[in-house]
Amino acid sequence: MIDHFRAAWDEILAPGxxxxxxxxxxxxxxxxxFAAAPPSMRSVWELTAGYADRTYVVFEDERYTYADIDARVRALAHVLREQHGVGSGDRVAIAMRNYPEWVISYWAILATGAAAVGMNAWWTGPEMQYALGDSQPKVLIADGERVERVLPMLDELRAGAPLHLITTRHDGELPAGADRWDDVVDPSTAPDTLPEADIDPDDDATIFYTSGTTGFPKGAQLTHRGCVHNLMHIIAMGQIAGAAVQKAAEAAGEPAPDPAAQGPAGSPVIMAPTPLFHVTANNCLLHPATIGGGTIVLTYKWDPGRALELIEREKVTNFSGVPTMSRELLTHPDWSTRDTSSIAAMGGGGAPMPRDLVGKIGTSLKSGAPSTGYGLTETCGIVTGNSGATYLAKPESAGPIVPTLDAKVVDEEDREVAPGEPGRLLVRGPIVIKGYLNKPEATAESIRDGWFDTGDIARLDEDGFVYIVDRAKDMVLRGGENVYCSEVEAAIYELDGIAEVAVFGVPDERLGEEVAAAVVLAPGTDMDADGLRAALKDRIANHKIPAHVWFLDEQLPRNANGKFVKRELRDRLVAEMA
Structure with missing residues (x-):
């Protein structure tokens, strides 16, 4: 199968x-x-003009065509430009669930030449305040839940720079300098064209925040060039995988498999069960659906039963979430009664795909196959992709490196290691971010001579396929969400009576990993796990709060340099938990 993959690779990427x-x-x-890459993400949106009558966004029971969304994009883009002076070099923040307004806001912001700041919808008020203060957007577009979190600090935020608020799906009273969505986004009066914009391929398209090892998140600057090339990588890798299957069938003298089930005019119908404020859903699901004239299916929250209902109703062709979501679909009682025959690909990323799940997807889908990918916010999306028969041939691999990316595996001295040997994975190419907003030291530490240090331990096999061995970063990967241990430790240390704390990940069947903490209290302190969690509730997002807490009577174990030995501590406590 790998020989067929190589042949397909050469064919799809050939000159001409x-x-x-x-x-x-x-x-x-x-x-x-890519020689034919569109110059900007605005250009990508403009390429959808021929899809006017197709269904573009489905949110629960709401439906919008490309024409519906385009009119709203034009209306909002002109409001941002003409009423708030938004243009190249500016930023506009989006803080909401996966509502249709997220999609409209995103394309309107990029069309003006400004950068869309994706705010994590799970953030607490202080976390939102930090990101808004760091990114200094001219406008914040937020849903009702996020509006209520930001109102207490709105005056303080505006003391540094003007910040206009546009609210959607919010019935509460508005402060001064705020508008309701329906009062400013009127598709019936939208100008016929987008406002003029001067966009360079290396301008910021999006700022996505990734948890920082210093306790504060870092705003990754994703460029137009990076986002465009990630989109083309996704399309190319899909075509290569399909061509490899065709070549394998021809070599075996078998009839070529039928094309995967598709939506109208061969367009994909993609379900996005993960948040649009991450590259996974935004860059790797929304973008491909859009360029292909497809449909993006959004839900209010993750519910496998509701997801199966929508898969059947909308004839979803691609399901991509964290692995636990695929498992929950396959094991749900409704799986056997719902029509899922439209699914051509199921999988995703955000956590390693267990080998048994790869096989289970392969045998459960009537006309589809498993897929996975490895990527980061800092690479605007995927670094590797693995799907179909190639994935079944190498189920433990994240796949080969995407075409425009160079990769190398190095030791602690940054020397390349021999093929098959593990080391830190470094990548260089047009999809690597420009840097971290307002953090030149962090940028210089992570990106050297164009090479981005992923912080992940990997190995490359003889075919150039990547295997992720471990993470060098002190991080928990919880259901696709990066939780940096130092950030949680910093929050716990702010509490009275904490002498020592070590935060680490422990295995979790549903989420891959769950956050855990070992705590040593100062003498005379009385605290239990529930009390600790309650004290953290207003300091960090819920998914970062430790699910498992151990209170120890002795000092935490240390190495010769005085650093906590987390792996040894984790292994001992996990064994006791088992």
Whole structure:
């Protein structure tokens, strides 16, 4: 199968194809780029003009065509430009659930040349305040839940710079300098065209916050070029996987498999069960659905039963979430009674896909196959992709490196290791972020001569397929959410009576990992696990609060340098828990 994959790779990426590559300088460094890449994400949106009558966004029981969304995008883009002076170099923040307004806001912001700041909808008020203060958006577009969190600090935020508020799905009283969505976004009076904009491929398209090892999140600056190239990588990897299957069938003298079930005019119908404020749903699901004239199916919250209902109703062709979501679909009582025959691909990323789940997906889908990918916020999306028969041939691999990306595995001295040996994975290419907003030291530490240090321990096999071995970063990967241990430790240390704390991940069947903490209290302190969690509730988002807490009577174990030995501590406590 790998030989067929290589042949398909050469064919799809050959000179003269839409994925032909050339070399150019990106921020002063020579890199491979796609010769036919659109110049900006605004251009990607403009390419959808021919899809007007197709269904674009489904949210629960709401439906919007491309024409419906386009009119609202044009209306909002002009409001941002003409009423609030938003343009190139500016930022507009989006803070809401996966509502249709998220999609409208995103395209309208990018169309003006500004950067969309994706606010984590699970953040507490103080976490929102930090990101808004860091990114300094001219406008915040928020739903009712997020509005209520930001109101107490709105005056303080506005003391630094003007911040206009546009609210959606919010019935509460509005403060001064705020508008309701329906009062400013009127599709019936939208201008016929988008406002003019001057956009460079290396301008910021999106700022997505990724948890920081210092206790504060870092705003990753995703460029237009990076987002466009990630989109083209996704399309190319899909075509390569499909061509490899065709070649394998031809070599075996078998009839080629029928094309995967598709929506209208061969367009995909993609369910996005994860938040749009992450690259997984936004860059790897929304973008491909859009460029292909497909449908993006959104839900109010994750519910496998409701998801199966929508899969049947909308004839979903692609389901991509964290692995636990796929498992919950396959094991749900309704799986056997719902029509899921439209699903052509099921899988996703955000956590390693257990080997048994790869096989279970392969045998459970009537006309589809498993898929996975490895990527980061800092790479605008995928670094690797693995799907279909190739994935079944190498079920423990995250797949090969995407076409325009260079990769190397290095030791602690940054020397390349031999093939098959584990080391830190470094990547370089047009999809690597420009840097971290307002954090030049963190940028310089993570990106050197264009090479981004993923912090992940990986190995490359003889076929160039990547295997993620471990994470070098002190991080818990909980259901696709990065939780940095130092951030949680910093919050716990703010509480009275904490002498020592170590935060780490423990295995969890549903989420992959769950947050855990070992705590040593100061003499005379009385605290239990529930009390600790209650004290953290207003300090950090719920998913960061430790699900498992141990209170120890002795000092935490240390190495010769005085650092806590978390792996030893975790292994001992997990064994006791078992």
């Amino acid at each position: 194809t839409m994925f032909e590559m050339t070399e150019t300088e990106v921020r002063g460094i020579p890199m491979r780029v």
